[in-house]
Amino acid sequence: xxxxxxxxxxxxxxxxxxxxxxxxxxxxxxxxxxxxxxxxxxxxxxxxxxxxxxxxxxxxxxxxxxxxxxxxxxxxxxxxxxxxxxxxxxxxxxxxxxxxxxxxxxxxxxxxxxxxxxxxxxxxxxxxxxxxxxxxxxxxxxxxxxxxxxx
Amino acid sequence: xxxxxxxxxxxxxxxxxxxxxxxxxxxxxxxxxxxxxxxxxxxxxxxxxxxxxxxxxxxxxxxxxxxxxxxxxxxxxxxxxxxxxxxxxxxxxxxxxxxxxxxxxxxxxxxxxxxxxxxxxxxxxxxxxxxxxxxxxxxxxxxxxxxxxxxxxxxxxxxxxxxxxxxxxxxxxxxxxxxxxxxxxxxxxxxxxxxxxxxxxxxxxxxxxxxxxxxxxxxxxxxxxxxxxxxxxxxxxxxxxxxxxxxxxxxxxxxxxxxxxxxxxxxxxxxxxxxxxxxxxxxxxxxxxxxxxxxxxxxxxxxxxxxxxxxxxxxxxxxxxxxxxxxxxxxxxxxxxxxxxxxxxxxxxxxxxxxxxxxxxxxxxxxxxxxxxxxxxxxxxxxxxxxxxxxxxxxxxxxxxxxxxxxxxxxxxxxxxxxxxxxxxxxxxxxxxxxxxxxxxxxxxxxxxxxxxxxxxxxxxxxxxxxxxxxxxxxxxxxxxxxxxxxxxxxxxxxxxxxxxxxxxxxxxxxxxxxxxxxxxxxxxxxxxxxxxxxxxxx
Numbered sequence: 001x002x003x004x005x006x007x008x009x010x011x012x013x014x015x016x017x018x019x020x021x022x023x024x025x026x027x028x029x030x031x032x033x034x035x036x037x038x039x040x041x042x043x044x045x046x047x048x049x050x051x052x053x054x055x056x057x058x059x060x061x062x063x064x065x066x067x068x069x070x071x072x073x074x075x076x077x078x079x080x081x082x083x084x085x086x087x088x089x090x091x092x093x094x095x096x097x098x099x100x101x102x103x104x105x106x107x108x109x110x111x112x113x114x115x116x117x118x119x120x121x122x123x124x125x126x127x128x129x130x131x132x133x134x135x136x137x138x139x140x141x142x143x144x145x146x147x148x149x150x151x
Numbered sequence: 152x153x154x155x156x157x158x159x160x161x162x163x164x165x166x167x168x169x170x171x172x173x174x175x176x177x178x179x180x181x182x183x184x185x186x187x188x189x190x191x192x193x194x195x196x197x198x199x200x201x202x203x204x205x206x207x208x209x210x211x212x213x214x215x216x217x218x219x220x221x222x223x224x225x226x227x228x229x230x231x232x233x234x235x236x237x238x239x240x241x242x243x244x245x246x247x248x249x250x251x252x253x254x255x256x257x258x259x260x261x262x263x264x265x266x267x268x269x270x271x272x273x274x275x276x277x278x279x280x281x282x283x284x285x286x287x288x289x290x291x292x293x294x295x296x297x298x299x300x301x302x303x304x305x306x307x308x309x310x311x312x313x314x315x316x317x318x319x320x321x322x323x324x325x326x327x328x329x330x331x332x333x334x335x336x337x338x339x340x341x342x343x344x345x346x347x348x349x350x351x352x353x354x355x356x357x358x359x360x361x362x363x364x365x366x367x368x369x370x371x372x373x374x375x376x377x378x379x380x381x382x383x384x385x386x387x388x389x390x391x392x393x394x395x396x397x398x399x400x401x402x403x404x405x406x407x408x409x410x411x412x413x414x415x416x417x418x419x420x421x422x423x424x425x426x427x428x429x430x431x432x433x434x435x436x437x438x439x440x441x442x443x444x445x446x447x448x449x450x451x452x453x454x455x456x457x458x459x460x461x462x463x464x465x466x467x468x469x470x471x472x473x474x475x476x477x478x479x480x481x482x483x484x485x486x487x488x489x490x491x492x493x494x495x496x497x498x499x500x501x502x503x504x505x506x507x508x509x510x511x512x513x514x515x516x517x518x519x520x521x522x523x524x525x526x527x528x529x530x531x532x533x534x535x536x537x538x539x540x541x542x543x544x545x546x547x548x549x550x551x552x553x554x555x556x557x558x559x560x561x562x563x564x565x566x567x568x569x570x571x572x573x574x575x576x577x578x579x580x581x582x583x584x585x586x587x588x589x590x591x592x593x594x595x596x597x598x599x600x601x602x603x604x605x606x607x608x609x610x611x612x613x614x615x616x617x618x619x620x621x622x623x624x625x626x627x628x629x630x631x632x633x634x635x636x637x638x639x640x641x642x643x644x645x646x647x648x649x650x651x652x653x654x655x656x657x658x659x660x661x662x663x664x665x666x667x668x669x670x671x672x673x674x675x676x677x678x679x680x681x682x683x684x685x686x687x688x689x690x
Contacts, residue, residue: 029344029367030686031392031473034436038462041455058338068344068686073288074366076311077336103386106370107295107305108287127392127473 011147019144022090024137025061027081029068031127032095036067038130058084062150063140067094067127069101070110082117088150090120092140095127102126118151158237165192174408174623177239186243193230194258202258202537203229203238203626203635205265206650207273211298214641215620222246224275229624229635229652233534233548236555240624240637248276261537264660272296272372286365286689296373311336337366342678345685346659355670360663367689375649380406380616381480387636387651388474390687394433395465396425397629398687399478404558405625405636406480409618412611416602418482419559424495424597425477426629427590428465431502432458433630433682434541434583438509441580441679445522450512457505464498467491480616482607496598499591506587513580523577526665526677533574537657540632541586542681545571545579552628564596576680583682615644631655631682655681655688 028036038044058064058081070078082091093113096102099122101111113119121143123136144150159172162179169185171178181189193200208225210216222244230239257263257279266277267285274294276282284291288308293300335348342348345367350360371390375383384406388399400422407414439454462472469477469485477483487495513519528538533546543550551568553561569585571578618640626635632654639648658681666674 025338027338027344031389033344034392034473037436038455038459040452041459042452043456043459068367069369071366071368072305072308073368074337075308077338077366080311080336081338103389104369104371104374106302106374107300108368108370126389129472 012145015147016145019141022063022141022144023061024063024065024092025058025085026065027067027078028065028094030095030097032067032097032133035127035130036065036094036133039133044130044134059086061085062089063092064089065092065094065137066113067098069097069104070113070116071108072110073108075110075116078113078116090140090144090148090150091117092136093119093122094133094136096124097126098122099124120148120150155237158235162239174411174621174625176622176624177237178622179239179241181241181243183243189241190258196234199233201231201233201534202261202265203231203539203633204637204650204652205229205262205269206637207269207275207296208639208648209273209296209298213647214643220244224273226269226275227637227650229637233550236550238624238626240622245275247274259537260532260535260664261657261660264656270294284365286368288365295370302370302373302377343683343685345689346683350671352671355672357667357669357671357674359667360674362659362663364659364685365689367685369686369690371690372649372651376646379644380618380646383646383649384479385474385476388478390651390653390690391629391684392473392686393436393682393684394429394630395471395473396422396475396478397429397433397627398634399475400426401625401627401629401634402636403478403480404627405623405638406616408625409621409623409638409640410480410611410616412481412608414482414608415605417486417604418606418608420597420601421483421487421606422478423559423561424487424594424601425475426627427594427597428461428495428498430590430630431587432461434587435505435509437630437679437682438513438580438583441676442513444675444679445519447513447519450509453505453508453512457502460498460501464491464494467494479607481609481611482605484607486606487601492598492601495594499594499598502587502591506584506591510584514584519580520577522673522676523580523680524575525669525673526576526680528574528661528665530574532661536661538632538661539654539657540628540630541579541582542658543632544568545582546574547571552626552633558627560597564593566590566593576676579680617644618642626652629654631684631687632658651687651690653687653690655683655685659683659688 026036093099098113101109121136121140123132125132159177162177163170166179169180206227208227210220210223210225224245226243226245228241266280269275270282271285271287272294273296290308291306331352333350333352337344337347347363348360351358371386374386384399384402387402391398435454435457439451443451465475466472468487468491469475477485528546530546530548533543533548547570549568549570554568566589569582571582620640620642622639624635624637626633634654635652637650638646641647666677
């Protein structure tokens with residue numbers, strides 16, 4: 001659909017470009033890390049160009065992909081990482097451990113990372129399959145293209 | 152002492168009533184007076200005893216406590232006699248500040264983290280061990296595995312602490328250290344999201360290092376104490392994402408040994424197929440990750456493709472790629488059809504092909520050999536550290552549970568145990584590659600003869616499990632080494648205490664000593680060659 005005013009038209013182009021140039025930083029732990037790694041196998045390699053970006057520095061990233069149970073011991077590390085990221089930034093939580101604590105309801109697990117940092121999209125599953133993770137990343141890109149400005 | 156009977160007679164002759172043989176375990180219930188006698192016996196040939204585990208048990212709410220369990224805590228030592236391949240469990244009643252166990256502690260290099268863990272989780276103090284939190288964090292109050300600690304009572308952590316280790320490394324004395332401090336937080340790729348490496352470096356050389364773990368400690372043992380036996384199978388299965396079906400098989404086998412039931416032959420054969428496939432994909436991922444860390448990404452893709460073929464096969468059987476819900480106490484929940492068995496042999500062909508490709512690209516590659524000729528570990532050190540699995544065998548110690556105390560049909564299949572010579576990273580790689588080939592050989596033999604019949608022992612499958620007060624330690628050989636489950640039951644429908652002895656814990660603890668004196672880039676190869684899985688180490 002062509003936007004009516006030039007201002008919003010430019011915005012929509014800007015948002016589309018922004019959605020295609022997200023720099024992810026995977027902070028993957030637990031079962032989901034293995035499924036995220038499987039995305040680099042030959043079967044899925046061509047499907048998501050975003051995952052070819054190798055970014056080892058959190059300072060330059062603007063998408064944090066987090067999975068695994070968030071323990072109280074990890075909270076300061078996570079907050080430090082989140083604060084280091086440049087704005088605008090998005091957070092994708094993968095798997096039920098990151099989403100709600102999952103099976104691990106105990107003295108050391110925070111029930112969901114959204115209690116500590118704002119989460120933009122949550123991918124359910126224990127663990128989600130590689131295709132689920134791809135779908136989630138695409139959904140987040142779609143959300144950014146729609147005009148989500150991040151934090 | 153050829154047989155188990157003679158071995159148990161030997162211990163019974165010395166300790167009389169204190170010795171007990173039950174569920175294939177040798178158990179010694181020692182008191183403070185008898186402990187020096189035991190230490191004297193093992194002291195003369197300490198190198199033949201490997202320390203598998205030290206764990207605490209809190210007797211506070213235990214039903215039907217016997218006289219020997221009158222004190223609040225018990226310290227349980229699991230030892231492996233390498234001469235006769237028997238496991239001995241030594242139980243010692245202790246109090247919070249008991250110093251009686253000092254004479255046996257600190258005899259092995261491996262005991263440091265175990266003792267630190269028993270202070271962290273139970274509050275049992277040991278002489279010579281600093282009271283530093285290992286799995287929980289620095290602002291934690293209380294000891295979570297005590298019975299009077301509530302499951303959901305948590306403590307917040309507000310800042311990142313810097314706690315370098317007090318003791319100097321082996322190579323450099325404390326006065327000489329003038330290097331820079333290096334603090335690598337868990338989000339580094341090589342640390343797999345769950346470890347923190349604090350090191351002092353001079354240039355590229357690591358002078359001393361301290362590894363902080365516990366970032367993935369979820370309190371699985373405490374959770375399991377609050378779940379019924381059938382539920383905890385699935386929680387334990389999620390400890391190891393790299394080799395699915397191994398952990399569930401381990402806990403199911405421990406439970407079946409405790410209930411003294413036999414599972415059908417078909418279930419045994421299918422469990423063996425699943426376990427060996429898991430072993431193959433675990434070794435592939437280990438080799439692949441090491442390649443990825445050293446930027447040989449094409450081999451990493453090869454390994455991932457091999458994994459993918461197996462995971463698709465798993466999905467075909469039960470709908471899950473990881474965390475297979477197949478194992479249950481008494482056998483298997485779902486059968487494999489004849490088409491699926493045929494599909495398995497196709498997977499095997501593909502794995503065979505990939506193994507050859509990986510071998511072709513790596514084994515004679517000069518880059519790979521040069522990067523991996525580091526991290527030598529002597530056999531005596533490996534035993535003292537409590538290594539099991541490929542890391543132990545790469546140092547030249549011939550120990551494999553599948554050969555030494557076979558379970559299921561491992562005594563009827565033909566396979567070899569590969570051994571290393573130098574004990575360096577390259578040997579560990581070679582051992583893993585050869586184990587992949589041997590596992591494929593095992594699966595081929597089982598696929599030729601899969602027994603027909605039931606898959607489930609129905610006597611326990613559909614009813615609530617009724618276990619009499621008992622204890623068992625049962626171990627199986629998983630990809631990383633010996634996985635042991637120590638289950639204490641007090642007659643309830645939940646385990647009173649479940650200790651999971653994971654192979655990665657003692658191996659990770661040794662890394663501090665191994666990487667000091669090495670280059671930072673070599674530390675990457677060493678950590679990669681050990682196949683550390685943080686979620687099983689931290690539990």
